[in-house]
Structure formats: structure tokens, C-alpha cells
Amino acid sequence: MYLENNNKRNYYDVLIVGSGAAGLALALKLPANLQIAILSKNTLSESSTYYAQGGIAAPVAYTDSVKQHAQDTISAGAGLCNEETVQHVIESGRASIEWLIQQGVNFTGRTSKSKTHGLHLNQEGGHSQRRIVHVADTTGKTLHTTLLNQLMRKKNVTCLDNCMVVDLISKSNDGVSKKCIGAYIRRSKNATIETISAKCTVLATGGASKVYLYTSNPDSSSGDGIAMGWRAGCRVANMEFIQFHPTCLYHSSEKSFLISEAVRGEGAKLVLNDGNEFLHKFDSRGVLAPRDIVARAIDHEMKRLGLECVYLDVSHKKRKFIL
Numbered sequence: 001m002y003l004e005n006n007n008k009r010n011y012y013d014v015l016i017v018g019s020g021a022a023g024l025a026l027a028l029k030l031p032a033n034l035q036i037a038i039l040s041k042n043t044l045s046e047s048s049t050y051y052a053q054g055g056i057a058a059p060v061a062y063t064d065s066v067k068q069h070a071q072d073t074i075s076a077g078a079g080l081c082n083e084e085t086v087q088h089v090i091e092s093g094r095a096s097i098e099w100l101i102q103q104g105v106n107f108t109g110r111t112s113k114s115k116t117h118g119l120h121l122n123q124e125g126g127h128s129q130r131r132i133v134h135v136a137d138t139t140g141k142t143l144h145t146t147l148l149n150q151l152m153r154k155k156n157v158t159c160l161d162n163c164m165v166v167d168l169i170s171k172s173n174d175g176v177s178k179k180c181i182g183a184y185i186r187r188s189k190n191a192t193i194e195t196i197s198a199k200c201t202v203l204a205t206g207g208a209s210k211v212y213l214y215t216s217n218p219d220s221s222s223g224d225g226i227a228m229g230w231r232a233g234c235r236v237a238n239m240e241f242i243q244f245h246p247t248c249l250y251h252s253s254e255k256s257f258l259i260s261e262a263v264r265g266e267g268a269k270l271v272l273n274d275g276n277e278f279l280h281k282f283d284s285r286g287v288l289a290p291r292d293i294v295a296r297a298i299d300h301e302m303k304r305l306g307l308e309c310v311y312l313d314v315s316h317k318k319r320k321f322i323l
Contacts, residue, residue, distance in 0.1 A: 012198045037159075167231065244291065
């Protein structure tokens with residue numbers, strides 16, 4: 001892999017905008033005879049992937065199945081999921097975990113002889129059983145670092161960090177249809193605008209959660225990739241679906257950060273300032289209800305009682321278990 005200061009070419013076979021798991025995995029899977037550029041508007045590690053803690057849901061346990069996982073997913077999606085997409089993603093789950101293991105991701109519980117069997121599985125909301133494959137509580141960081149290290153070995157990949165894509169470049173031969181032929185980028189270090197041409201451009205830029213004041217996503221999740229796609233003629237749908245992580249550490253003056261959903265999965269309770277639980281009033285699954293239900297319940301109780309926060313209580317667990 002070449003860093004931008006060692007490679008000045010401005011034409012590539014594939015231009016990947018975004019350096020999270022999607023962009024890095026694609027670069028690793030593309031043929032070695034292609035010249036590939038990966039753009040990151042910040043440092044290469046600044047992505048939603050890097051900050052993810054809990055893990056990856058996949059039906060790898062003997063007691064689990066694609067059918068059961070799909071049913072849980074559709075239920076958690078309140079019936080609004082595209083069932084064909086759900087089926088495809090979950091059917092690919094085991095193979096995706098095995099591919100990550102091949103890249104060097106050492107999931108918790110794995111031995112040198114095992115693949116997906118023997119892995120330690122966490123429980124999380126919306127799932128009827130344990131199926132969260134994880135690396136302690138730093139899954140995203142480990143996954144991202146491992147994939148990036150694999151890319152270091154690729155001589156056909158160039159990583160351009162601190163480069164903001166201003167807009168995609170497209171042309172039309174018939175006056176109707178458009179074809180993307182590259183992008184204009186702005187280098188943060190010297191504020192210069194450059195042109196990168198590519199046969200194929202891939203948007204792997206993540207979501208738009210930072211349109212909200214409070215989110216566990218990093219500041220880079222600002223939706224600019226979606227906007228660029230729209231301007232270039234891509235179809236955009238379902239923008240009303242923004243996922244909120246239900247539990248973040250609250251501090252009156254410091255920036256909040258995510259508390260893994262695995263904490264609730266392992267028995268933590270959500271309580272009001274008087275110590276009383278409240279999730280059971282909203283869903284029979286309690287703290288293991290899907291994220292949207294838990295987030296709305298927290299919001300409802302805070303507004304109803306005028307609270308600044310609610311509390312995640314794990315004090316009933318033994319110290320050894322927590323540590």
C-alpha cells in the first residue's frame with residue numbers, strides 16, 4: 001500500500017470513497033491487477049467501524065439458524081425490512097466471519113484449530129439468543145486495524161488520507177444517463193483542489209447521523225457521500241431511518257461516548273433516578289428489546305419526568321464478572 005506522499009498518480013481503475021470496513025474489505029477482495037485508491041476525509045482510522053464495540057451478529061452457533069436470525073431481524077425492523085436483503089446478508093454471515101478470521105481478526109474464544117465454532121458469543125437486544133461474535137469490547141477497532149494492516153501488503157492500493165471529496169465527476173453521452181468518471185478532492189493539508197479519474201467509483205461513506213446533535217457516531221458521519229450520490233443521479237431512499245444507540249455515557253460538559261449494548265445483554269438494568277426499572281412497561285423483552293424501542297422508552301421517561309439522564313445499573317453483578 002502506498003501513502004499519498006509516495007504516489008502522485010491521478011488515475012485509478014477503482015476509486016473507493018471511505019476507509020471503514022466496507023471500503024477496506026472491498027479493496028482487499030478486488031483483483032491485484034487493478035490500481036485502487038481509498039480516500040479518507042480524516043485519518044485512515046477515523047471511521048464508524050473503528051469506534052464500534054459490541055460485535056457482529058451471525059448465525060454461527062449450533063443452536064442457531066439462518067431462519068431464526070432472519071425472523072429476529074425482521075421483527076426488530078418492525079416488518080419494514082426488505083426480506084430478500086435480510087436473507088442474503090444473514091446467509092452470508094458465517095462466510096463473512098470466516099473471511100475476517102482468515103484476514104487475522106482473532107475473535108474472542110477462538111483457538112488455533114477452530115474457525116467459527118468455539119467462538120464466545122454475546123447477547124444483545126433484538127436477538128432471541130447469543131449470536132454476537134466479538135473481540136472483547138473493541139471489535140471495530142481490531143477489525144479495522146487488521147484490515148488496514150492487510151492492505152499495507154498491497155502494492156496496488158493507494159490510501160489518500162485527509163482528503164475531502166468535494167463532488168463526483170460525471171458525464172453523459174446521451175444527455176440523459178450519467179456515468180461517474182472520478183471526483184474532485186480537497187487536500188486538508190494545503191487546501192488545494194485536485195481531480196482523480198477512475199473507471200469505477202465506489203461510495204462507502206457511511207451514514208448521516210451527525211445531522212443530530214446527539215449520536216454515538218463519529219463526526220465524520222455527516223452524510224456528504226449520500227449527498228454526492230444524489231447529485232450524481234443515484235437513488236436515495238429510507239433516509240428517515242437513523243439508528244440511535246440507546247446507551248451512551250452522560251456528562252454535562254464532556255462529549256458522550258458509546259456504552260456497548262453487550263452490557264445490557266449481560267444483565268445490566270436501565271433504571272430511573274429512584275432505582276426503578278421501566279423498560280418492561282414498553283416491551284416484554286425489557287432491556288433486550290430492539291434499539292429503537294429502548295431509545296424511545298428512555299426518551300419518553302426523560303421527558304415525562306424532566307430528567308437529564310437515566311442510569312445503566314450493573315451493580316448486582318459480581319466484580320469479577322464485570323472486569
